[in-house]
Amino acid sequence: MVNIFIANLDWDITSEDLKTTFSTFGEVSYAHVVYDNKTKKSKGFGYVEMENTDHAINAIQALNGIEVNGRRLDVKIASPKGNRPPKKEVPEKKPFNKPFNKGGNNFNKNRNGGGGNYQKKPYNPNYKPNPNYNKPKDNE
Numbered sequence: 001m002v003n004i005f006i007a008n009l010d011w012d013i014t015s016e017d018l019k020t021t022f023s024t025f026g027e028v029s030y031a032h033v034v035y036d037n038k039t040k041k042s043k044g045f046g047y048v049e050m051e052n053t054d055h056a057i058n059a060i061q062a063l064n065g066i067e068v069n070g071r072r073l074d075v076k077i078a079s080p081k082g083n084r085p086p087k088k089e090v091p092e093k094k095p096f097n098k099p100f101n102k103g104g105n106n107f108n109k110n111r112n113g114g115g116g117n118y119q120k121k122p123y124n125p126n127y128k129p130n131p132n133y134n135k136p137k138d139n140e
Contacts, residue, residue, distance in 0.1 A: 001029065002056035004048045005078035009033065010069040011042045022048045025062065026055025047078060 019031035033046040050056040064075040
């Protein structure tokens with residue numbers, strides 16, 4: 001059994017189209033176009049499994065490089081994941097550990113923040129303002 005990788009597929013090609021195309025060269029046991037999980041649109045590549053190695057090689061030689069709907073197909077034997085070249089390593093991002101600031105960016109969120117570092121104090125029923133707060137001081 002030979003697993004064939006087909007790249008640069010037209011977005012409208014379905015798994016059934018792949019199976020029909022490769023069936024002209026021999027028995028196809030599996031044909032699959034890969035779709036994006038979120039958008040449900042084709043990713044532009046697929047896989048076909050053929051029973052006979054000679055038929056698979058004939059299909060690859062015949063279909064590799066042909067143009068379908070303006071796109072040149074890339075058809076080759078699929079390599080197992082272990083035989084692929086390693087992916088480029090992306091540096092790991094550091095976590096964002098900034099503490100929550102009640103003022104500033106979250107203006108008036110939950111009505112207890114906003115306007116810089118001002119924080120509303122809870123109501124105190126026993127609070128009495130200082131009567132001497134606004135009076136001028138005597139120069140002694």
